[in-house]
Amino acid sequence: MTTLAPSKSEQAYELLHERIAKGELVPGYRLVLGTIAAELGCSTVPVREAIRRLEAEGLVTFERNIGATVAAVDAELYLHTMETLAVIEGAATALAAPLLSAVDMAEARAINAELRRCLEDFDPPRFTQLNDRFHAVLYERCPNPHILDLVHRGWNRLNAMRASSFSHIPGRARSSVEEHEQLLDLIDAGASTSEVEKAARAHRTNTLNAYLAADGMPPSPL
Amino acid sequence: MTTLAPSKSEQAYELLHERIAKGELVPGYRLVLGTIAAELGCSTVPVREAIRRLEAEGLVTFERNIGATVAAVDAELYLHTMETLAVIEGAATALAAPLLSAVDMAEARAINAELRRCLEDFDPPRFTQLNDRFHAVLYERCPNPHILDLVHRGWNRLNAMRASSFSHIPGRARSSVEEHEQLLDLIDAGASTSEVEKAARAHRTNTLNAYLAADGMPPSPL
DNA sequence: AAGTACGAAATCGTATACGATCTATCATCG
């Protein structure tokens, strides 16, 4: 039994998803069915399906008789996404915490050590990549598949948006690394679920609030 | 300018969504593209799109070269969904609380009074309907559209599952009405966001834990 | 009788085709 080739709609989905995540397709970019189909060497039908999927994930908007465009990102949307992820990832991390093995914790600490090194070398792309991985280790063991799925979607959106270059907050990366360490210590100390949730959420709302403050807006109430 | 007729794929989506929510299509039911298409008097293409959308919402599963079935619901899935909704709706309600008008609060109190009456008359379908509406009033003003969207999806799933008759926990409806009252009092008293979130979440985890306890399982750590 | 091989029917995946709708361009009119 040979492994089944990926369907055209899968291919289209992967292609578009990757391009959006990489920022090759900037927000507002018009996705023309025929053009994408031609590029992939397939008809428009599977492309439509792929776009519907991306729409469901919030990466593109699709209007009747108008077409699809890469979802526009304004500051408000970006911040709303961060806030949502704060809630979801906080819960995911809290639920996963009791299930983390010693190996998991060691991996997290190792990644955070790498992150610290990135600060010295000033390597933002690598920092972002490692940061994502760090968080993944902490929430991946979450036993609730729905919550896990929502975390993934949140990260997808955030990555797609991040590509459209939001300015970084100076000094935030450094405090982020410190917060990682504290979070790991908290888990190692056997903190309660609600304590872990609080800390994990705060880690994210701190970033969010830094952005809000930079815009002269009040912090998130969460 | 006449209003545009809903597209076939919209129609298919609405139809299937409604039938699943109403429980006419039980979990595990096989959705055959051709059959649905014939019933709607359209081709299979728009039906595929509709099913993809339902898949993205978790209401159906769709496997390559196999087809779509209404998502099977086991107790575990149901409970995971409730847990997720506890987190999301808790946040939504907390964020909405400061934005509730006096009219909103009055409506919520009125609905809860109705709920209380339903207890006497023993009218479960009406109770469920009013209960949904009560919660909607409390979270609808949530200023974060993502969170609001997730709440809606969560309710959709829960309603679809609920149809497949999960046994009700005796006495839970009554305490639920009391908790509603307490939640409203808390908001009226100008409680902090985190207090409201805690209460709103607890309201849901209480139900969840009642189910878990009935199955002899430990309560959710959230 | 249980298991396997094969063929037919059912169903899915997608290419093609064409009408419907939107957008842009340009002529016409006030």
Place this chain on the structure above:
DNA sequence: CGATGATAGATCGTATACGATTTCGTACTT
């Protein structure tokens, strides 16, 4: 000159058609 309306081109929405894959029943083998 600006507004309005008509026309052409682009793009979308969906019907139809057909090859690909799976499923199921039946005959055959051990």
